[in-house]
Amino acid sequence: MYSVYEQITEQIKTVIKNAINQAVSNGELPEADIPDIMLEKPREEAFGDLSTNLAMQMAKPVKMAPRHIAQSILKHINTEGTFINKVDVAGPGFINFYLNNEWLYKTLRLIDERQEGYGEINIGNGEKVMVEFVSANPTGPLHMGNARGGALGDCIASVLEKAGFDVTREYYVNDAGNQMEKFGISLEARYLQQLKGEDSIPFPEDGYHGEDIIDHVKDYIKEYGSNLLDKSPEERRKALIEYALPRNLKRIHDGLTRYRINYDVWFRESTLYESEIEETINLLKERGYIIEKDGALWLNGEKAGLEKDEVLIRQNGFPTYMAADIAYHRNKFIKRGFDRVINLWGADHHGHVARMKAAMEAIGISKDRLHIVLFQLVHLYKNGEIARMSKRTGRTISLDDLLDEVGIDAARFFFNMKTSGSHLDFDMDLAVEQSNNNPVFYVQYAHARICSILRKLAEENIKRIPSEKVNLTLLTQPEELALIKKLAEYPEEIRMAAQTLEPSRLTHYVMDVASGFHSFYNACRVKGEDEDLLQARLFLIHCTKIVIKNVLDLIRIDAPEKM
């Protein structure tokens, strides 16, 4: 069992179905298919713990007033042997279920039993899922878009792991194609400028203008001098790329490691050029999706359901980015056998979504197996205004700069506070603020506070007694019950986060748990209460600590024992 909630949901559904069958056999309700029973937590506490709109949904097929249907169901409901305390009908025809506290106590025992496993569910059944994220061009440093995509992608992967999927984290290294050409040309131009003067050669308009290109070249010259001046341009570029690319990759790798992102696979685009792109084109040819036009090979847009044809192999014989990307996804699905693939892309790539999905169908893969999570761009705010450049270096702010300034915890938490689809304003001042304004501290403080109580009790030699000896029924204060209810929701939160691919609900959730704990802390004492109550509350904060820790571990931020 993953959650008591799950068990209750089943109980209620069974109870309702039985009641309907009773009512039908008594002739009170006409025979009809029972729709899927939807249970949800009512907004108002006064409406019970769980509620269903079933009677309203049945109104039309059954041709009876919703309230009347609800009453008939209510009349035959038998709650014996369940957690249900009371049932009533309210509003336009809601059936509200009120639970007895037993389920809450059972939830605490479950948390204690499962420990770090509490929250894990199994909707994935070990299905193989790849999450591919960041995949920044290795031509320069990581920027804010990569920072957001990184935090998001890593948390999506973690959520899916908790939800029972077999997850692989992957970074696609774009070390081939046109941009490597541009990288080489840019390096070469800077190299010549360094050695022969700024004006010796104009810098290519579509080259990489970043300062980092100049840094590579300066370092190269420091090490190897001007040995490339009398080489052919091809050799020169090759040598410079071979020097700079590993440096960039190392920097990206180290930056992401520092950011607590660890990939299972670094997949190199260049490996696709050995044979897979060709194989992919052949596959598309066989399936009749390739047309020849203007000396190039195109994906047949009409057949694929796209607005226009897309070039796959250029006139000059080189494959386009899209051809490589199709081959890459063929590799993911067909060669490596992933059931589902999730890609995180900046919103500026949204135009590519429909194309890739169509391409999947063209190679015989259902487009539903490919999920694209688009995330909106980030604006950094500092001192109330948009910050684009690092004051220190005068360059665009990199992931490393951000981590230097706000720390890893704040960055990972803040990037997961908003849904991926919404624009994100990152307030750098708030992120370093040590106050209740800062949600990261708010949550971490709750954890530290619990640890502090545990320490204080330990100083007095008070320890938890075995859980079966704790009398949890002593937990009856509203703050205690509210807190346990929050803790009970965690597996459900994981399920929702996994289904929607939105880990942002977990940062909100853990803030709620922290809030519930702080309220409890101000209303109830642990230390100094009589033995039985002390043990019950000790058990409660022990469970609260487990849940907060579990969520923070999932987001991969610290859960400090002291602050």
Added chain:
RNA sequence: GUGCCUGUAGCUCAGCUGGAUAGAGCAACGGCCUUCUAAGCCGUGGGUCCGGGGUUCGAAUCCCUGCAGGCACGCCA
């Protein structure tokens, strides 16, 4: 021009597979430390859910339309 995303409290945003009186945090205002961390808690005020139609017993949520902001429409990636 065509397509996609966004528009909810002063600010930042949840809610969006239709449900009960639209929520949270921050900001504002007023309270709470002789007791386990006040980096905390409790309370008050605050809304044309961008506008206009439609579907429905019921719409912030679905459909149509208009407006505003962002993005994409390359033999770039």
